[in-house]
Amino acid sequence: MQPATLCYLLRNERVLLIRKKRGLGKGKFVGPGGKVEDGETPIEAAVREVEEEICVAVNDPSKVGEFEFVFGDEPKMFVHVFRAETFSGEPRETVEANPRWFDFENVPYDEMWEDDRLWMPHLFSGETFSGRFRFDAEGDELLEHELETDIDCRT
Numbered sequence: 001m002q003p004a005t006l007c008y009l010l011r012n013e014r015v016l017l018i019r020k021k022r023g024l025g026k027g028k029f030v031g032p033g034g035k036v037e038d039g040e041t042p043i044e045a046a047v048r049e050v051e052e053e054i055c056v057a058v059n060d061p062s063k064v065g066e067f068e069f070v071f072g073d074e075p076k077m078f079v080h081v082f083r084a085e086t087f088s089g090e091p092r093e094t095v096e097a098n099p100r101w102f103d104f105e106n107v108p109y110d111e112m113w114e115d116d117r118l119w120m121p122h123l124f125s126g127e128t129f130s131g132r133f134r135f136d137a138e139g140d141e142l143l144e145h146e147l148e149t150d151i152d153c154r155t
């Protein structure tokens, strides 16, 4: 399965999301992230993707979750989820992404992947989690899921 990352920047009860401009999930609000490249660790990939997508240097990402995404019967991605509260640089728009801060209460779930509304509240409350989400073959509709919290997430 393709390894990938999501890295959520959190500050003052707000989360930074990007309007994705290309690739899987184009047009949706998502967390900064992308595929893990050959020779990279997930944490290195998470830091690189945030820098590439919104020009922010993340200092202390900590792993808080793991997801398996399945499209139809095809395992699609294994995603390592990180959170970061210290980072430097002002988030800037790039060719890949348009960044925007949202209050935890006003996250635009209707414009996001369907799984996000199920687990993001656990991110905001400081929990760890793991999930398996099966979508239809096109990735349009979430068909079934399992979600567990308070997992051991050490990398």
Ligand SMILES: COc1nc(N)nc2c1ncn2[C@H]1C[C@H](O)[C@@H](COP(=O)(O)OP(=O)(O)OP(=O)(O)O)O1
Pocket (backbone or CB within 6 Å): 004, 005, 006, 022, 023, 024, 025, 030, 031, 032, 033, 034, 035, 036, 069, 077, 079, 113, 114, 115, 116, 133, 135, 139
């Ligand atoms: C299917 O459900 C998903 N939900 C959520 N919340 N996030 C998802 C889902 N499927 C994929 N993702 C995330 C995981 C990664 O952060 C990205 C993958 O995006 P992409 O394939 O565009 O990765 P890049 O490395 O940025 O793309 P390039 O190959 O173009 O560099 O989506």
